[in-house]
Amino acid sequence: MKILNCPLNGPRPIQEFHYGGEFHPPLDPAELNDADWGQEVHHRHGEPGVKREWWYHTASGTWFIAERDNLKDHVIQTYLYTPECGND
Amino acid sequence: MPHRLLKFGFSDHHPEPRMFREVSQLKPEYDAVIIGGGGHGLAAAYYLGKDHGISNVAVLEQGYLGGGGTGRNTAIVRSNYLTPEGARFYQASVELFQDLSRELDYNLFYSERGHFTLAHSPASLRTQRWRAEVNQHLGIDSQVVYPDFIQSQIPQIDLTCGGHQPPIHGALFHPPGAIARHDAVAWAYARGADRYGAEIHQQTAVTDIEVRDGAVIGVHTDRGYIKTRKVLSAVAGWTTHITKMVGLTTPLVIYPLQAMVTEPLKPWLNHIVVSASLHVYVSQSSRGELVAGASLDPYELISSRSTLDFAESMSGHLIDLFPCLPQVNVLRQWAGMCDMTPDFSPIMGLTPISGFYLDSGWGTWGFKATPISGKTMAFTLANNRDHDLIKAFNLSRFERCELVGEKGAASVGH
Numbered sequence: 001m002k003i004l005n006c007p008l009n010g011p012r013p014i015q016e017f018h019y020g021g022e023f024h025p026p027l028d029p030a031e032l033n034d035a036d037w038g039q040e041v042h043h044r045h046g047e048p049g050v051k052r053e054w055w056y057h058t059a060s061g062t063w064f065i066a067e068r069d070n071l072k073d074h075v076i077q078t079y080l081y082t083p084e085c086g087n088d
Numbered sequence: 089m090p091h092r093l094l095k096f097g098f099s100d101h102h103p104e105p106r107m108f109r110e111v112s113q114l115k116p117e118y119d120a121v122i123i124g125g126g127g128h129g130l131a132a133a134y135y136l137g138k139d140h141g142i143s144n145v146a147v148l149e150q151g152y153l154g155g156g157g158t159g160r161n162t163a164i165v166r167s168n169y170l171t172p173e174g175a176r177f178y179q180a181s182v183e184l185f186q187d188l189s190r191e192l193d194y195n196l197f198y199s200e201r202g203h204f205t206l207a208h209s210p211a212s213l214r215t216q217r218w219r220a221e222v223n224q225h226l227g228i229d230s231q232v233v234y235p236d237f238i239q240s241q242i243p244q245i246d247l248t249c250g251g252h253q254p255p256i257h258g259a260l261f262h263p264p265g266a267i268a269r270h271d272a273v274a275w276a277y278a279r280g281a282d283r284y285g286a287e288i289h290q291q292t293a294v295t296d297i298e299v300r301d302g303a304v305i306g307v308h309t310d311r312g313y314i315k316t317r318k319v320l321s322a323v324a325g326w327t328t329h330i331t332k333m334v335g336l337t338t339p340l341v342i343y344p345l346q347a348m349v350t351e352p353l354k355p356w357l358n359h360i361v362v363s364a365s366l367h368v369y370v371s372q373s374s375r376g377e378l379v380a381g382a383s384l385d386p387y388e389l390i391s392s393r394s395t396l397d398f399a400e401s402m403s404g405h406l407i408d409l410f411p412c413l414p415q416v417n418v419l420r421q422w423a424g425m426c427d428m429t430p431d432f433s434p435i436m437g438l439t440p441i442s443g444f445y446l447d448s449g450w451g452t453w454g455f456k457a458t459p460i461s462g463k464t465m466a467f468t469l470a471n472n473r474d475h476d477l478i479k480a481f482n483l484s485r486f487e488r489c490e491l492v493g494e495k496g497a498a499s500v501g502h
């Protein structure tokens with residue numbers, strides 16, 4: 001069984017989690033023209049590599065961030081969101 | 089073992105002609121290079137030769153023909169999509185499929201079964217009615233049917249789902265829905281492309297693409313460099329590797345999709361049965377095996393591993409629908425990589441890089457599109473202009489927020 005580490009509840013079976021997609025720093029619509037906005041909203045980093053992703057622990061209602069290798073399915077670390085997460 | 093077969097096995101001189109030439113050397117230059125020897129790449133090579141007289145073409149395949157999604161899918165062919173753009177496109181593909189065994193002179197075991205998409209709630213029945221209306225408007229044979237009809241067509245189905253799941257309220261019924269022998273589609277297109285002069289190179293991986301001043305000038309492979317001004321990426325689940333080579337971003341993300349087959353049974357299931365609520369679809373192959381698939385894995389992963397979770401939940405749901413199955417053994421399970429788009433429609437055609445063409449975004453639904461994507465991509469390469477049927481699928485639709493929403497018709501139906 002695959003185990004994911006919830007920052008609040010510790011290691012839990014993957015079935016207790018919901019995948020929330022790639023983490024994306026918040027966008028400012030005032031700064032982008034329409035085409036860039038469309039790209040930012042829809043385009044993703046789909047290539048192999050380590051990505052930051054949103055995950056949700058369903059049982060406790062916790063959203064958090066996981067750094068995961070999308071080729072090896074290896075989770076490097078998980079942590080709660082802080083506003084600093086937005087700064088790449 | 090018969091004596092003749094034994095002799096044949098030990099002989100070095102196989103009298104049977106091969107399906108296509110084994111070309112040992114890559115040429116220094118081609119008019120077009122197609123990356124990916126799946127059905128789509130091979131079909132594009134075939135139609136480049138047949139429709140446009142372009143024969144100086146190489147298809148480069150890193151593994152073996154059909155080793156990607158083409159050889160892993162559950163082979164469902166149908167056109168009962170939700171949007172006019174989608175339905176028209178897939179209908180053109182079904183029409184090509186219906187005549188393809190004859191055209192390619194190869195038995196593709198194309199078998200029209202009738203396709204049921206079950207509705208387990210009034211809301212889902214409403215979506216099926218919407219699809220039926222769009223389909224009928226476009227001349228596609230598709231209608232909503234009710235429990236009595238479903239039971240009369242599929243006597244083994246349990247419309248109450250054993251009380252474990254919401255009962256079946258009705259279904260979208262699409263009589264032309266079919267299955268085909270997927271490997272044969274790749275082989276037959278390969279043979280056809282070869283006859284028009286295209287070269288097929290297996291065990292040849294593209295490692296980089298050379299772009300100068302916004303235009304493609306060549307590709308690097310693990311067997312050397314090739315000059316070319318036109319590159320078609322037809323690699324489905326590998327597309328994000330290729331777009332990275334040319335510095336293009338797309339909405340594509342890769343998810344595994346899993347499937348399995350049971351031991352062969354006497355023929356009893358004539359139709360293709362899909363239930364989005366139970367995340368299952370099933371048909372019986374010409375060998376008698378039940379071929380069943382699920383919905384996507386729950387999170388992004390560039391891998392074709394399969395899981396016990398899947399086999400367990402899939403089997404449970406199959407038994408909910410068909411209580412006659414508990415004693416039947418599962419023989420194999422596997423997964424393929426699906427290049428998913430946010431609107432469940434493909435990404436096809438010209439890109440911001442001149443001479444770089446995308447045939448991608450095939451997700452869980454691309455097998456049925458093999459003939460028409462080959463034909464329209466060949467047109468697009470030859471004329472450097474998107475074919476009418478694929479205009480709505482260009483990558484630029486995301487910038488314009490003009491999505492072609494097919495989720496209601498493609499998310500589990502395949």
Ligand SMILES: Cc1cc2nc3c(=O)[nH]c(=O)nc-3n(C[C@H](O)[C@H](O)[C@H](O)COP(=O)(O)OP(=O)(O)OC[C@H]3O[C@@H](n4cnc5c(N)ncnc54)[C@H](O)[C@@H]3O)c2cc1C
Pocket residue numbers: 123124125126127128129148149150151152153154155156157158159160161162163164165292293294295322323324325326345346347381422423424425426450451452453454455456457502
């Ligand atoms: C379990 C499962 C069930 C499915 N069921 C259905 C269904 O019922 N109906 C339906 O319509 N669709 C279905 N699909 C989707 C369908 O299988 C795919 O969309 C379709 O096969 C894509 O075909 P393709 O020719 O574009 O790509 P593929 O067949 O995946 O071929 C791409 C090829 O490119 C090669 N390649 C990749 N990178 C490189 C490189 N760098 N250099 C050289 N070669 C490279 C790969 O080795 C591969 O052979 C299913 C998919 C799965 C996984």
